[in-house]
Amino acid sequence: MIDVQRLAVLREVARRGSFNQAAAALHCTASAVSQQIAALERSLGAAVVERSTRGVTLTETGRVLVEAADSIAAELADTEQRITRLTAVRTGFTVATFASGGRRLLPGALAGFVADHPEVELTILEAEPEDSLPAVREGRADLVLAYHLDGPPPARPGDRSGLDWTSLVEDPLRVVLPRRHPLAQSAPAALHLAELADQRWILGCRKSAGQLSRFAALAGLDLRISCTATDYEFAQSLVRSGVGIALIPQIGLADHPELVALPLAEPAPRRHLGLALSRRRRGHRARLAEDLVARLTAEARTLPS
CATH class of the missing domain: 3.40.190.10 (Periplasmic binding protein-like II)
Structure with a gap:
């Protein structure tokens, strides 16, 4: 079996071009590097480097091993990062x-x-x-x-x-009408509650029901509330069905071609x-x-x- 540590030494020799520089990078002696390379060659039965006065170069076997060593180093680095993420305190x-x-x-x-x-x-x-x-x-x-x-x-x-x-x-509450509704067709700038006194109301939540009731009381109106829902999408689906008109916060408005959202004239409810x-x-x-x-x-x- 190929020793991974010896592969790492060979990889450093290939990068540096000499035993001495590889030894400096690995914080050991040139003799220790030479011994590791020799041991690797003995285990393989083949030379991995060619030694000369100008340094060392890889043999074909050495180049194959260094390619493998690069892949192993990358895999180990990735594995270490994954383990670090797994063990990190979140x-x-x-x-x-x-x-x-x-x-x-x-x-x-x-x-x-x-x-x-x-x-x-x-x-x-x-x-x-x-x-x-x-x-x-x-x-x-x-x-x-x-x-x-x-x-x-x-x-x-x-x-x-x-x-x-x-x-x-601020999140103003809007009056949501079917696009076919007469008030939607005339497209007023803002609706007064008095204009809506005879409408059936669908409210998207109990809080908007309470808020609308307070404003209606101030205007002396008694509104007809057909439904108090807990979901704005559901309330607007009832408007599309023609059940009534709705009071919906602006951020809860559905972008639907069959609906029109109009502001109420001030003073108007808002969140x-x-x-x-x-x-x-x-x-x-x-x-x-x-x-x-x-x-x-x-x-x-x-x-x-």
Whole structure:
């Protein structure tokens, strides 16, 4: 059997062109290199180098062996890297997000994040803000993509929330109509709730139902709500079927030729999207969180205004 260590010595002799230079690279004596080459030749029964006063050159047998030695060295290097990746300590990092925000913002931000941080064991949790914000406060999540409706954000500097809040973008709620609807045909700049008082409503979530009801109450309207769904795609499919009209956040809008999305006249309901981090964040995971905040902030700038 060919000795792999002797192959490595031959490979170095071939690269350097002499026993002395190979010995210097291998941190041993020229005599030791010569002995290894001689032992290799004895085991093969063939010469692998030709010695002369000008140095050494490979025989045909030597060239075949060096080619094999190059392949073996490459395989061993690749194997070492794979083992290093397998045995490396991976950093756990958990992101919590609400569904529509995650669908629009996370893929673009995470593509670069995952590529730049291969050591990270990433976990994504889908949760509404009432569940995700406590998760980051209690250390069960490192970063939360969340939203709030009217009123102040979930955390402000100096408060006792234990969170830092970074505002991202406003997410106005749009009225989604079938393209054949008379109001869609006339294409108004914005719809007033009073114009929609006789419509049947399909709402994409219970929170938007509550928000719309508050705005309707302020306008003195009693809206007819046919369905309160938990999925924006489902709500918009009902609009396509002619069941009613929907109130959908802009980032939850489906790009469908049979639907038209129009703004409501001000004051209009909207969501305020942002990111929450624990104020206790430290070390590598804190740096990861801040990196992802920067990527999500950049991604939010690409959303339509």
